[in-house]
Amino acid sequence: MSRAPSNILDRPLGGRGRNSSTETAVSQSAFAYLYSELVQYHQSRVASISELERRLESSGYGIGLKVLELLSYRSRESKRETRLMNILQFVSANVWKSLFGKPADSLERSIDHADEFMIVDYEPLTSTYVSVPSDLGQLSVDSFLSGIVAGVLDGAGFSARVTAHSVTLEEGEAGYGSSNSSLPPRKDKAVFLVKFSPEVLKRDTGLER
Amino acid sequence: MSSSQVLLFVIVGKNEPLYEAEFHKAGTAGSSDSVTRQNYFVLHSALDLVEKAAWTTNQMYLKVVDKVNQQQVSTFLTAGNIKFMLLHGGRSEDSIKSFFSDVYELYVKLSMNPFYRYDTPITSKSFDTRVRAVARRYLA
Numbered sequence: 380m381s382r383a384p385s386n387i388l389d390r391p392l393g394g395r396g397r398n399s400s401t402e403t404a405v406s407q408s409a410f411a412y413l414y415s416e417l418v419q420y421h422q423s424r425v426a427s428i429s430e431l432e433r434r435l436e437s438s439g440y441g442i443g444l445k446v447l448e449l450l451s452y453r454s455r456e457s458k459r460e461t462r463l464m465n466i467l468q469f470v471s472a473n474v475w476k477s478l479f480g481k482p483a484d485s486l487e488r489s490i491d492h493a494d495e496f497m498i499v500d501y502e503p504l505t506s507t508y509v510s511v512p513s514d515l516g517q518l519s520v521d522s523f524l525s526g527i528v529a530g531v532l533d534g535a536g537f538s539a540r541v542t543a544h545s546v547t548l549e550e551g552e553a554g555y556g557s558s559n560s561s562l563p564p565r566k567d568k569a570v571f572l573v574k575f576s577p578e579v580l581k582r583d584t585g586l587e588r
Numbered sequence: 589m590s591s592s593q594v595l596l597f598v599i600v601g602k603n604e605p606l607y608e609a610e611f612h613k614a615g616t617a618g619s620s621d622s623v624t625r626q627n628y629f630v631l632h633s634a635l636d637l638v639e640k641a642a643w644t645t646n647q648m649y650l651k652v653v654d655k656v657n658q659q660q661v662s663t664f665l666t667a668g669n670i671k672f673m674l675l676h677g678g679r680s681e682d683s684i685k686s687f688f689s690d691v692y693e694l695y696v697k698l699s700m701n702p703f704y705r706y707d708t709p710i711t712s713k714s715f716d717t718r719v720r721a722v723a724r725r726y727l728a
């Protein structure tokens with residue numbers, strides 16, 4: 380059961396399909412259990428909803444930073460993202476794929492504000508097994524995921540404010556290929572609103588020329 | 589006293605240096621204080637040039653960003669914008685590139701440690717040992 384402790388600097392980083400799917404997969408129920416304990420831990424220590432969301436976000440932030448470095452290393456391309464659209468593509472495709480096994484369902488740009496983007500996920504992992512009681516109203520436990528996104532963006536130099544919102548599914552909007560048919564179908568999707576700081580936009584439009 | 593015998597390697601985060609190491613050729617004594625201070629000065633003054641170059645290319649390896657006297661500063665940027673900077677007196681591009689790749693691998697492994705916070709000084713002794721071993725291999 381036990382194995383000799385090895386220095387973290389000696390362990391392989393994996394990637395490139397070398398047994399990576401079996402090595403790095405964690406059971407969903409283990410994650411759901413751990414996550415529910417995390418939420419309960421924070422819930423017992425805060426006095427308000429926004430405080431809880433902020434704590435979940437900061438829990439996810441560190442993960443985002445590490446995921447950014449790990450995925451860039453594993454892709455073996457020795458390239459960093461310097462443009463806004465590219466880093467958003469990186470987040471919605473690569474990060475989502477490595478964390479949840481599938482790319483994000485969509486990436487949209489807001490019409491009203493040039494600095495806002497939305498990443499949509501129809502079945503975010505963190506809220507699949509969570510039901511929010513009515514006295515907690517607007518709470519979104521997906522703040523953990525928005526913390527991860529914020530970590531990735533901040534690490535890459537695109538500081539942004541990321542918030543998670545639950546938006547009711549419109550008629551006919553697919554919860555297609557729902558992986559878990561033993562649960563009742565979800566009535567809402569998670570939308571992660573990404574709002575970039577002004578200097579990021581300025582720098583990006585400057586690079587365009 | 590040839591300054592190409594001494595190599596200075598610094599890992600710089602957003603606000604402060606995270607790791608520093610001086611490599612000298614086996615057998616020679618360590619450099620004097622004033623040379624060390626001068627080396628640090630040259631390396632840190634190259635930081636502005638690194639910032640400028642960082643957004644013009646999406647490569648991680650930035651090659652030589654500054655040349656002062658006989659010394660050159662080569663830089664490597666990680667995905668998280670952590671700067672690896674090497675002050676040297678003219679080593680081959682390939683050996684520097686291999687050096688940076690190996691240190692990059694060590695850095696990513698180090699950041700997988702859940703207790704290591706991004707952008708904080710690196711105090712791990714084994715990291716230091718391994719970086720010196722990599723330097724001996726590629727920059728001897």
